[in-house]
Structure formats: C-alpha cells, structure tokens
Amino acid sequence: MLKYVEIAEKIEQYIIDKDLKQGTKLPKFNDLIKQYGVSKSTIVNALNILEKSGIIYQIQGSGIFVRRNQRIGYVNLIENQGFTTDLDEFVITSKVLLLEKIIPSEEVRSNLECSKDELVYHVKRLRYINEQILCVEESYYNSTIVPYLNEEIAKESIFNYLKAALRLSVGFSDKYLHVIKLSEQDSQILELKKEDPALLTEELFYLSSGTPFDFSRTIYHYEHSQFFAQSNSLNI
Amino acid sequence: MLKYVEIAEKIEQYIIDKDLKQGTKLPKFNDLIKQYGVSKSTIVNALNILEKSGIIYQIQGSGIFVRRNQRIGYVNLIENQGFTTDLDEFVITSKVLLLEKIIPSEEVRSNLECSKDELVYHVKRLRYINEQILCVEESYYNSTIVPYLNEEIAKESIFNYLKAALRLSVGFSDKYLHVIKLSEQDSQILELKKEDPALLTEELFYLSSGTPFDFSRTIYHYEHSQFFAQSNSLNI
Numbered sequence: 001m002l003k004y005v006e007i008a009e010k011i012e013q014y015i016i017d018k019d020l021k022q023g024t025k026l027p028k029f030n031d032l033i034k035q036y037g038v039s040k041s042t043i044v045n046a047l048n049i050l051e052k053s054g055i056i057y058q059i060q061g062s063g064i065f066v067r068r069n070q071r072i073g074y075v076n077l078i079e080n081q082g083f084t085t086d087l088d089e090f091v092i093t094s095k096v097l098l099l100e101k102i103i104p105s106e107e108v109r110s111n112l113e114c115s116k117d118e119l120v121y122h123v124k125r126l127r128y129i130n131e132q133i134l135c136v137e138e139s140y141y142n143s144t145i146v147p148y149l150n151e152e153i154a155k156e157s158i159f160n161y162l163k164a165a166l167r168l169s170v171g172f173s174d175k176y177l178h179v180i181k182l183s184e185q186d187s188q189i190l191e192l193k194k195e196d197p198a199l200l201t202e203e204l205f206y207l208s209s210g211t212p213f214d215f216s217r218t219i220y221h222y223e224h225s226q227f228f229a230q231s232n233s234l235n236i
Numbered sequence: 237m238l239k240y241v242e243i244a245e246k247i248e249q250y251i252i253d254k255d256l257k258q259g260t261k262l263p264k265f266n267d268l269i270k271q272y273g274v275s276k277s278t279i280v281n282a283l284n285i286l287e288k289s290g291i292i293y294q295i296q297g298s299g300i301f302v303r304r305n306q307r308i309g310y311v312n313l314i315e316n317q318g319f320t321t322d323l324d325e326f327v328i329t330s331k332v333l334l335l336e337k338i339i340p341s342e343e344v345r346s347n348l349e350c351s352k353d354e355l356v357y358h359v360k361r362l363r364y365i366n367e368q369i370l371c372v373e374e375s376y377y378n379s380t381i382v383p384y385l386n387e388e389i390a391k392e393s394i395f396n397y398l399k400a401a402l403r404l405s406v407g408f409s410d411k412y413l414h415v416i417k418l419s420e421q422d423s424q425i426l427e428l429k430k431e432d433p434a435l436l437t438e439e440l441f442y443l444s445s446g447t448p449f450d451f452s453r454t455i456y457h458y459e460h461s462q463f464f465a466q467s468n469s470l471n472i
Contacts, residue, residue, distance in 0.1 A: 023446055048284060057408060057446060065446055067408070074412060077313055077465040172293060172303070176310060177463035179415055179435045179456070197433025197458075199415045210259055210293060210301055220415070222433075227413035229313040229465055 004045035007036050024066040054230035074228035090129050096154045098124035108140045111204055111215040119143045123154050132224045136189050139216040171208035177201050190221050197222045240281035243272050260302040290466035310464035326365050332390045334360040344376045347440055347451040357385045368460045372425050375452040407444035413437050426457050433458045
C-alpha cells in the first residue's frame with residue numbers, strides 16, 4: 001500500500017475511533033508530520049485523498065477540519081466501490097436472475113469501447129438491503145478484462161471479486177440519473193405497481209488506467225433507497 | 237486569483253479549444269512546467285483541482301489524460317455552484333413564488349445551526365430550463381450571513397449574488413436524494429399529476445469556512461431533469 005494511503009486510513013480511523021463531529025479541528029499540519037513520522041508530501045497527499053473522499057475539509061491559514069455527514073443508509077453517488085462499501089452497516093444480498101456471455105449490443109459496445117468479437121458478461125441481479133428489495137441491476141462486463149464470472153461470485157460483491165481475485169484497480173465512474181415511471185415488467189420484478197416512481201441510473205466504470213470495463217443500468221425501489229452526494233469546494 | 241487556479245483554467249480552456257476527447261494524453265508534467273513557466277507545486281495543485289473537477293485523470297507513471305463526459309443537459313450532483321454554472325448552455329430562469337424573512341423552524345435551525353432569534357430568508361422559486369419547468373425550490377438562508385435578498389436578486393442566480401456582491405466563498409455541500417410521488421400541491425406547481433414521480437433533494441451548503449448558510453429542498457420535474465455524478469478514484 002502506498003504510504004500516503006496508509007496515513008490517510010490512519011487519520012480516518014482516528015476520526016472514527018474518537019467519534020469526532022463535523023467541524024472538529026484536527027492537529028496542525030506540522031504536528032501530523034511529527035505524529036506520523038512521515039514527510040511533508042506524504043501528509044499533503046494523505047490530506048488530499050481525505051478531502052476528495054469527503055472526510056475532511058481544509059481551510060487555508062486556518063486548519064484541517066472533520067467533515068462527516070450524519071445520515072446513514074444512503075447510497076453514496078460519488079464513491080464507486082459498490083454498495084457493499086457504501087452501506088456496510090446494512091446486509092446487502094443478491095439474487096442472480098440471469099448470467100450469460102453474449103455478443104454486445106451496439107449500446108454496450110459503444111460504452112465499453114469493444115467490438116462484436118469481444119463477448120461480454122451480462123448479469124442481471126435483484127439486490128436486497130436488509131432483506132428488502134433495493135434495486136434491479138443489469139450489468140455488462142467486458143470479458144477481455146473480466147474473463148471469468150459465475151453465479152456464486154455474482155451472488156456476492158462482484159467488485160470485491162474484481163479487486164481481490166482479479167487484482168483490478170477500479171478507477172472512476174460516470175453516472176447518469178433519471179426519474180422514471182416503472183414499466184409493467186420492472187414493476188413486477190421490484191414488487192411495485194406499474195407507473196410507480198423509480199430512479200434509473202446508468203453507470204460506466206473505468207479501471208484506473210482509463211479503460212471502461214462495466215456498464216450498468218440500475219432501477220431502484222423508491223421506498224427502499226435514498227442517495228447521498230457530497231460536493232467539494234471547486235473554486236475553479 | 238490564485239496562480240494554480242489560473243493555470244487550471246488555462247489547461248481546461250486548452251482542452252475545450254482543442255476539443256480533446258476522453259482519454260487524450262496531455263503534455264507531460266515537466267513539459268507543463270516549462271509551457272506555463274510556473275513552479276512544480278503550482279502544476280501539482282492545478283492538476284489536483286482539475287482531477288477533483290473531473291476534467292482530467294492522472295495515472296502514476298503513465299501520464300495525464302482528458303476526462304470528459306459526453307452527455308449535455310445533466311444537472312451535476314457534485315459541483316455546487318448552482319444550476320447557472322451546471323447548465324450554462326441552457327437558459328435558466330426563475331419565478332419567485334415567495335420571499336419572506338421568518339423565524340426558522342426547528343428543522344431549519346438544526347440544519348443552519350442558528351437560534352430562533354436569527355431570522356432566515358425563506359425563498360420559494362419555480363425554476364425553468366429553456367422555458368420548461370425544471371423544479372420548485374424552497375431555500376432558507378441564514379440572515380446573519382446573507383443579510384439582504386430581494387425579489388430582483390432571487391429572479392436571477394442567488395449564488396452569483398452571494399459570490400459577487402456579498403463576496404462569500406461557497407465551499408462544499410451535502411445533498412440527500414429521494415424519489416417520491418408528488419403531492420397534490422406540488423403536482424399543481426409543477427404542472428404534473430398527483431402521484432407522478434419526482435426527485436426530491438435536500439441540500440445543505442457551507443461556506444469555505446465550514447459554516448452552513450443555505451438549506452434547500454428541491455423537487456424536480458421528472459420529464460425535464462436528468463442528473464450526472466462523476467466519481468473519482470478513491471483508493472482508500
């Protein structure tokens with residue numbers, strides 16, 4: 001693990017252990033250097049990653065402060081490590097409705113930047129939060145990047161498998177959100193009524209190298225889902 | 237303007253002028269130092285702000301690449317400079333439904349961290365995108381921070397007024413999103429039907445100093461709104 005990531009994790013753990021509230025001032029920059037016995041640039045990088053992750057905010061000339069949202073059970077729209085990380089105080093389970101290797105449609109090809117010859121995994125899962133239906137998710141994985149998937153893996157966190165077993169480095173993602181009325185078919189899957197409201201998201205996940213590997217379309221149960229987006233100061 | 241913000245803006249302008257596509261490699265780090273005639277740390281800071289803003293991505297040992305989403309007309313859930321910035325290729329107008337100075341309710345007090353003695357501005361606006369209804373927005377501004385507002389200001393971008401006239405530095409924000417069925421009253425305002433779907437957002441905006449100053453509740457017209465969230469690599 002990179003040194004600054006290790007230090008960032010330690011600082012985050014300190015905030016959690018001490019249960020520090022939003023706005024609490026953290027030790028001064030120079031004190032952090034001494035406390036962790038690392039270089040100036042390691043602390044700069046650690047603080048940057050913590051700021052990006054919405055865990056702290058920095059005020060020039062004033063200090064470093066704890067940033068914490070108080071509401072729990074919200075799906076984070078900005079982190080992209082899968083629900084299993086977002087909602088780790090909840091039990092997330094999945095029922096695999098479909099798992100097949102197919103020739104990608106034009107839409108999937110254009111998103112995953114692949115050709116007709118490159119097969120993709122098509123996985124459709126019903127996902128539960130504390131045994132209630134959270135969403136129905138339809139994902140396409142580029143099989144040149146994800147060469148193997150099975151139902152056992154898909155029942156658990158596919159992202160954990162990609163990271164732990166395939167050693168893939170998940171980078172960034174783009175998400176597009178629309179509010180829709182449910183179709184007959186989707187309403188049956190979600191055990192709702194036709195024309196009930198829903199959030200539809202389309203997400204494209206990239207490896208750290210910038211290669212897209214997962215295109216997903218997810219429809220959320222409006223009574224069992226809520227979302228959270230933290231924005232940082234972007235003085236540009 | 238800070239030097240690194242100026243350089244970040246120049247690099248962004250370069251990407252726009254050249255119409256560079258996602259994945260295009262930018263000049264090397266050392267070449268950027270020479271090209272802009274600035275210090276190493278200025279380039280580091282400029283690249284960090286561009287990465288945070290989702291304009292580039294950096295791959296250690298490999299280079300700096302353009303990041304660009306292709307879809308236009310989406311409300312950015314992460315930037316927090318108001319619609320007027322998000323949707324600057326569209327015409328955003330507002331109709332002020334209500335503007336009053338009131339004693340804050342308990343909910344508003346707890347969000348804005350103020351007391352009963354501190355009056356708040358309560359502004360309700362119907363907002364239009366290209367003359368179509370985009371959303372109805374109900375905002376509460378702490379009057380110790382925003383001491384003056386009137387209908388003329390509220391008809392335009394309140395955030396532009398806060399930044400330009402009041403010289404406030406808008407920092408970060410927390411947004412909570414829920415999908416709901418419209419009430420009779422809200423459906424009439426949005427010119428939709430009762431129980432039609434809608435996105436409800438609750439947002440709390442902070443100054444760069446960490447003080448909350450604006451608590452807003454917004455209900456979006458599901459046929460005229462769509463949302464975008466970019467997530468960065470958070471390898472923590």
